[in-house]
Amino acid sequence: MNRSPSLIIGACIVGLAILIAVFAPLIAPYDPNLQAIADRLQPASALHWLGTDGFGRDLLSRLIYGARPTLEIISLVALLMAPLGIAIGIVAGYYGGFVDRLLMRFTDMTMSFPRLILSFAFVAVLGPGLLNVALALALTSWPPYARQARVETRAMRRSDYVASAEMLGIRGPRLLAGHVLPLVLPLALVRIALDLAGMVLIAAGLGFLGLGVLPPTAEWGKMVADGTPVIFDQWWVAASGGGAILVLSLGFNLMADGLRDILDPRHG
Amino acid sequence: MRPIAKPLAGLLRWLGSIALGLAGLILVTFLFAHFSPIDPVIRIVGDKATPETYDAAKAALGLDRPLILQFAHYAGGVLTGDFGTAWSTGQPVGVDLARAFPATVELATIAIIIGAAAGVGLGLIAGLWPGGWRDATVRVVSLLGYSVPIFWLGLLALLLFYARLHWFGGPGRQDVTYEMTTVPVTGFLLIDTLLAGDKDAFFDAISHICLPALVLAFYSTAGIARLTRAAILEELHKEYVTTARAKGASQARIVLRHILPNIRATLITVIALAYAVLLEGAVFTETVFAWPGIGRYLTISLFASDIPAILGGTLLIGACFITLNSVTDLLVGGLDPRLKR
Numbered sequence: 001m002n003r004s005p006s007l008i009i010g011a012c013i014v015g016l017a018i019l020i021a022v023f024a025p026l027i028a029p030y031d032p033n034l035q036a037i038a039d040r041l042q043p044a045s046a047l048h049w050l051g052t053d054g055f056g057r058d059l060l061s062r063l064i065y066g067a068r069p070t071l072e073i074i075s076l077v078a079l080l081m082a083p084l085g086i087a088i089g090i091v092a093g094y095y096g097g098f099v100d101r102l103l104m105r106f107t108d109m110t111m112s113f114p115r116l117i118l119s120f121a122f123v124a125v126l127g128p129g130l131l132n133v134a135l136a137l138a139l140t141s142w143p144p145y146a147r148q149a150r151v152e153t154r155a156m157r158r159s160d161y162v163a164s165a166e167m168l169g170i171r172g173p174r175l176l177a178g179h180v181l182p183l184v185l186p187l188a189l190v191r192i193a194l195d196l197a198g199m200v201l202i203a204a205g206l207g208f209l210g211l212g213v214l215p216p217t218a219e220w221g222k223m224v225a226d227g228t229p230v231i232f233d234q235w236w237v238a239a240s241g242g243g244a245i246l247v248l249s250l251g252f253n254l255m256a257d258g259l260r261d262i263l264d265p266r267h268g
Numbered sequence: 269m270r271p272i273a274k275p276l277a278g279l280l281r282w283l284g285s286i287a288l289g290l291a292g293l294i295l296v297t298f299l300f301a302h303f304s305p306i307d308p309v310i311r312i313v314g315d316k317a318t319p320e321t322y323d324a325a326k327a328a329l330g331l332d333r334p335l336i337l338q339f340a341h342y343a344g345g346v347l348t349g350d351f352g353t354a355w356s357t358g359q360p361v362g363v364d365l366a367r368a369f370p371a372t373v374e375l376a377t378i379a380i381i382i383g384a385a386a387g388v389g390l391g392l393i394a395g396l397w398p399g400g401w402r403d404a405t406v407r408v409v410s411l412l413g414y415s416v417p418i419f420w421l422g423l424l425a426l427l428l429f430y431a432r433l434h435w436f437g438g439p440g441r442q443d444v445t446y447e448m449t450t451v452p453v454t455g456f457l458l459i460d461t462l463l464a465g466d467k468d469a470f471f472d473a474i475s476h477i478c479l480p481a482l483v484l485a486f487y488s489t490a491g492i493a494r495l496t497r498a499a500i501l502e503e504l505h506k507e508y509v510t511t512a513r514a515k516g517a518s519q520a521r522i523v524l525r526h527i528l529p530n531i532r533a534t535l536i537t538v539i540a541l542a543y544a545v546l547l548e549g550a551v552f553t554e555t556v557f558a559w560p561g562i563g564r565y566l567t568i569s570l571f572a573s574d575i576p577a578i579l580g581g582t583l584l585i586g587a588c589f590i591t592l593n594s595v596t597d598l599l600v601g602g603l604d605p606r607l608k609r
Contacts, residue, residue, distance in 0.1 A: 114589040242420025
């Protein structure tokens with residue numbers, strides 16, 4: 001841990017973002033959806049630290065509340081994609097043979113799909129919203145988890161402790177969940193940490209295209225989109241949302257970098 | 269018989285995996301359309317149509333047939349280049365895509381050339397002097413490249429370099445004045461204006477492509493730099509480098525003649541992958557820069573809820589993505605004798 005300042009800095013940024021999201025109502029100076037048309041497109045001032053948007057809404061408050069949908073989406077993605085991938089990988093690795101070939105062929109096919117554009121099409125055709133964005137990302141992102149879980153499961157398939165568990169009569173789902181899963185989980189968790197920065201960017205991008213949470217909910221990507229028409233004159237409307245995306249995704253990337261340094265000294 | 273049979277089987281397996289990927293893509297897009305809450309029949313007849321009109325339109329679209337037949341019809345259409353009619357433009361989606369595609373390829377190609385040059389260069393610098401200030405700088409640059417939302421970077425670049433500093437042309441592929449005079453031959457504006465011998469139009473096109481290409485390139489530089497650095501660090505400790513050094517080879521010779529040829533397979537994979545990702549990332553850059561390619565076509569179709577157009581664009585980019593990655597695999601297999609077993 002001491003060897004990797006980037007892991008610590010990254011974890012601090014991510015932790016701070018989570019705190020801000022949880023305590024948003026306590027921190028935000030205004031209601032994020034409170035419109036004040038008379039004060040629209042104001043630059044930063046003592047009243048509005050980051051200025052106001054086209055509806056006169058306080059940008060700092062929207063930025064604070066905007067941490068919520070982003071973190072909700074990526075947590076949901078992590079909760080959907082990792083279990084799906086791990087389940088497929090463990091089943092394929094444990095049973096082998098035809099099941100393995102079939103599942104891995106399916107995994108390879110999904111892995112060859114373009115993730116961003118398919119997520120885009122998924123949400124564009126099936127409707128915007130937080131759940132659909134998370135589903136789209138999860139359904140295109142699980143294959144690496146399946147591959148990793150399969151390799152590990154195959155490696156421990158012949159281990160003594162799996163054999164002794166089988167001898168005790170533990171089979172099927174109970175064996176896979178109770179004796180194989182705990183050993184597959186740690187590396188999968190590391191992989192989630194590596195994946196989240198990309199998720200933040202894709203989720204924000206879909207929000208930018210109007211495919212994220214529905215208005216008027218504050219969301220960082222959507223804030224950039226709201227600022228696009230006035231970028232040349234009131235640049236601060238778009239600047240703050242994008243800055244927040246950059247910082248959060250940088251936080252996850254720093255964490256990932258630190259983890260990589262620790263796990264794989266060759267890349268250090 | 270074996271020496272011939274083995275590569276042939278490999279080739280067949282390779283073709284099979286491409287075919288499987290493309291078939292999966294067709295199936296996935298078909299399912300998207302099938303489960304979409306947007307009813308294509310209502311899009312045509314409106315929501316005030318009588319049930320008879322509705323049913324007639326549904327039959328005309330073939331939506332009353334069994335699902336498997338609908339899929340066969342859809343897949344057959346896609347394979348022959350028929351993506352249906354775009355609801356918003358009334359044109360065949362294939363025609364729209366053919367018009368937009370060169371713009372996307374042109375932008376992504378210029379961007380990957382810049383990105384690959386910068387990425388390999390930075391990766392070399394960081395890998396040859398690890399741990400110093402150069403390495404740290406490269407690390408920061410690539411971290412930023414990984415983390416920055418590209419649509420936001422594009423907006424800021426437009427604000428600074430176009431609106432404030434007037435260094436580059438603004439949104440779009442060229443100024444309105446040249447739009448009428450340029451005759452589309454290849455669809456690649458940089459080539460078309462050169463063919464026409466119109467110097468002003470050519471430089472205008474360059475000034476328009478610079479900004480979006482640089483923004484896209486920054487994004488791919490990050491990944492290429494990091495992986496180049498890792499590959500070089502790994503090679504530096506190998507015995508052949510020590511041998512070359514013992515024989516008195518200079519650092520430049522070691523890098524150019526010994527290390528780079530050995531990591532070319534890695535480099536090609538990384539760059540090809542980055543290129544495929546750039547084609548995908550067009551959705552954001554083209555939207556910000558009003559670049560009339562597939563990405564912008566997709567977002568315009570999105571606002572019109574134009575399902576055939578969205579799925580057509582997705583299929584085209586997806587097919588390029590899958591093919592590009594598979595071709596890279598094949599190419600790398602041919603370049604690296606260690607993989608030929």
